[in-house]
Amino acid sequence: MSLAIRRASAADLDLVAPLFDRYRHFYTQRNDEAVSRAFIGERLQRGDSALLLASLDGADGAGFVQLYPTFSSVRAARVWVLNDLYVEAHARRRGVARALLDAAAGFARADGAARLELETNHDNAQAQALYDGAGWLRFDGTQRYHLPLAQAGLPPAQA
Template identity: 55%
Template sequence: MTAIIRKAAEQDLDAVADLFDQYRRFYGRPADLARARAFIGERMRRGESHLLVADLGDGRLGGFVQLYPGFSSVAAAPVLILNDLFVAPDCRRLGLGRQLMEAAQQTGRETGAVYLTLSTAVDNHAAQALYESLAWVRDRDFFHYEWMTGIAP
């Protein structure tokens, strides 16, 4: 299936919020549509991310990818952090994830990012296969660490 991959617009907020809530549940968070809507709405209003959607052309969105701008001190250049990629369960295996990833890569080129980076769960083999098929390389030189502030998400 070929979707139209485009920047999310204000009228997409409710649909994207629903997808974002499903994404959060996929990663073990409780359903909270109000929180999802507030978070996505704020990112859109502030222009804090590149939020691309897969428009199925029938009034539905099949998925989204969200990239956050950042910087590499070592490269002394801008980068993009691919923080979120989600395809609705009924739209999986249709190529939407690949289309969204290709659009994310194009966004990186268009914005002058020297690289895009992402993290995924170690058991998310479907996502890993997609990334590797698009020439993403798993980092073997660095470990990913987190430090929790104690502030509840």
């Protein structure tokens, strides 16, 4: 088995868009390749995220991880948010997710970031086991909040 990770570019849109659509569908969004293509295409074109793409046995598109930049004012440093991690069904249980996590950490370190952050659902035991096994630490004693903002066509609970 050969596994490689590389940063995707705007030239990879035709490969990444269907992957991103399946990722969104996995998280209960309806399949909508046009929405997925527009969103991920804009990210790749603007360079406002870092999308790392996995190849397994020479075939691109085994999975991806997408990171968004933010900052820690207290640390006066960049922080990367690991927002999206997806592995195709045929590539699961073959080390792809762990390799993507390791590549994300390497990317953030090379960028001089203070840390990587992510969140997952409280009932996603499989993801939690992956993150725990990869050395991620939980933010014990903290409580995360969010404020839904209504978007055109979406009720506030889905924004």
